[in-house]
Amino acid sequence: MAAFGTLNGPAKLNAVSSLLDKLAQDLESNKLPQNERDAALEELKIYGRDPRNSDPIFTRRGIETLTKHAFNNPSTTTSRNALRVLCNALLLKPETRQIFVDIVPEAKACSQLKNDNRDDEFLISRLIFLTTYGTNIDLQKLIDQHGLAASVVGNLARHAERSSVPRSNGSQADPMEEMALVETLKLVFNVTQFCKQRVESFSAGIPHIITLLRNISPPSAQKPLDPPFASLINALMNLKFNGKDVEKAFYPDDEPTGVADSLVDLLDRSTKAYGDSELEHTVTPLVCVISMLYEHAPAPVREAMQSKLLPTDEDRQGVLGQGDNLPARLLRNSTNPLTPELRNAILHLLFDMSDKNAEIFVRNVGYGFASGFLFQNNIPVPEMSKPGDDRGAGAEGAGGRAFNPITGQFLDRENLPDLPDMTDAEKEREAERLFVLFERIKQLGVMSVQNPVEQAVQEGRFQELDDDEDDDDEDEKGNSSKTKG
Structure with a gap:
């Protein structure tokens, strides 16, 4: 006799058909013992991980049978077993997502998302997340009539609260805690991306996301944006950074620069850790969030961010962009042909930090880095000026020390070639x-x-x-x- 869930080919197809028939009949008779019902769902889950010869799972009858067991059965164990099979089905076969949307009991799904249970949070969040692709799901209805946003914010609040409790020595974190959090954050991003008219419904979750960013231990130096950090950053991308509660979370009275410092430090480590192939999709959202944070920041926080992200007098000892600190790495990536989105995000950030003034922008980063951005955005290029001249882009730093407006380097630090004087001709x-x-x-x-x-x-x-x-x-x-x- 074949081991549990190890059949292949026609034998597997027959087993899957038989299991679904048993589960469909049980919906009418309700005579199947719970242990047999759960065993059937567990075996079906294993078979469903490979869509080959598992076709009955992906039919309307299969999805409908699983959905009813997931949302109508009083047993939480049975419900979660059925949800796991559904998650695999919707992931592997995109055409099943619309079938699920057509038959899912929306009120029950959103209600189950309110449960203070990481398995329910993980499974329901993943199902709704998957249905945001290629279906006609009405996200606004889920928010307005079934409390989707409130359920999501409630789960974020619970994660934030648990992250604030010190863990006893030697205790290991529940792996489902992080997995559920990541699914919730992915859901926040997609819903706010595809239902922009209800973005503000999720604003109450921002303080909890900030708490998590500051409380969770950072990943390894090699991958500083490994889960859940990348998901925490992405979840903030579409949200509105305004309102008293949000501003209090971003710029707390006791440490107004704390959040900004944490994000800039994360950016510093990330630009060191990732190569061109990962920078584009991994670091770009972080730069965008820092830009939004700067846009709404009070003056002292802005000044602190400028001091860490814009070139300093020390950087001007050489040509800008050639050092190894964060401002230099940002400038180099602002011209990186392999990361067009990151390049654009960095230049917008630096331009914003220059009061959106072309002359200050050129003074801060040098004409060489600024010119392409200005031309691309139809911003008049300031007149180049001579050292010591106050017109145009300016060529004097703090204290009137002249620098090359093209390279940003102090003139007295330039190594000029020793060439013979030119003849009059x-x-x-x-x-x-x-x-x-x-x-x-x-x-x-x-x-x-x-x-x-x-x-x-x-x-x-x-x-x-x-x-x-x-x-x-x-x-x-x-x-x-x-x-x-």
């Missing part, structure tokens, strides 16, 4: 080349500039050479020079 050719270049730039309208040769004439710094001086140059250097700037 070389200067003339360079002036002519620059004159043509700047005239083309003006005609293209790329940026507002004044031709430096034209400016030199206006300021009296343009000198015509005498004929004698010209002859001397020919005799001595074999070149003729008409101008000297």
